Amino acid sequence: MNMIDLIKSRRNIKNFKTDQVDETMIKIWLDAAAMAPNHRMTEPWEIYFIGPETRGTLNHKTNFGNAPTLMAVLSKHGASKVETEENAAATACFIQNFNLAAWSEGVGTFWSSIGITEQKRALLNVPDNYDLLGVLAVGYPEMIPDPKPRTPIENKIKYLP
Numbered sequence: 001m002n003m004i005d006l007i008k009s010r011r012n013i014k015n016f017k018t019d020q021v022d023e024t025m026i027k028i029w030l031d032a033a034a035m036a037p038n039h040r041m042t043e044p045w046e047i048y049f050i051g052p053e054t055r056g057t058l059n060h061k062t063n064f065g066n067a068p069t070l071m072a073v074l075s076k077h078g079a080s081k082v083e084t085e086e087n088a089a090a091t092a093c094f095i096q097n098f099n100l101a102a103w104s105e106g107v108g109t110f111w112s113s114i115g116i117t118e119q120k121r122a123l124l125n126v127p128d129n130y131d132l133l134g135v136l137a138v139g140y141p142e143m144i145p146d147p148k149p150r151t152p153i154e155n156k157i158k159y160l161p
């Protein structure tokens with residue numbers, strides 16, 4: 001599949017098969033994801049694999065679509081507000097790299113913000129100097145939804161003088 005088709009075919013998956021995803025493959029996708037652009041090479045991302053005990057405490061309404069693998073993705077704060085924002089942008093690039101690498105092998109992801117509250121941060125042991133960018137559920141899709149239409153890109157473009 002070429003890159004455009006890969007990007008356009010990806011979906012946020014909400015129902016997964018229970019089949020395990022090979023951890024070696026997940027590590028390969030994470031390793032590729034880490035090639036994300038990041039200002040000053042801060043590499044701000046951290047990945048916490050969420051075990052069954054912690055998962056239970058999250059009390060998610062669909063149990064993350066029964067995905068077999070769950071990871072929290074954190075982004076380290078910078079020395080200033082701008083650096084913290086840049087780090088979060090880099091970590092979002094990291095997540096999308098991961099999503100696309102997994103998708104290229106038929107594995108789907110569900111990016112959930114899980115309502116990022118202090119309580120959720122505590123359950124996931126997120127240190128004070130990290131943002132919680134979300135929880136990624138990873139697994140083989142049970143169902144692939146139709147694409148959600150996007151605004152024509154021409155409507156999003158401005159030309160500055």
Ligand SMILES: Cc1cc2nc3c(=O)[nH]c(=O)nc-3n(C[C@H](O)[C@H](O)[C@H](O)COP(=O)(O)O)c2cc1C
Nearest residue numbers: 010011012013110111112113114115133134147148
């Ligand atoms: C930062 C972020 C947080 C998200 N949190 C949630 C969420 O909590 N629940 C959810 O159903 N989808 C969540 N999504 C996924 C979006 O809802 C989804 O990408 C959007 O509906 C478009 O669907 P698509 O990715 O299949 O094209 C999140 C996406 C991002 C980027």
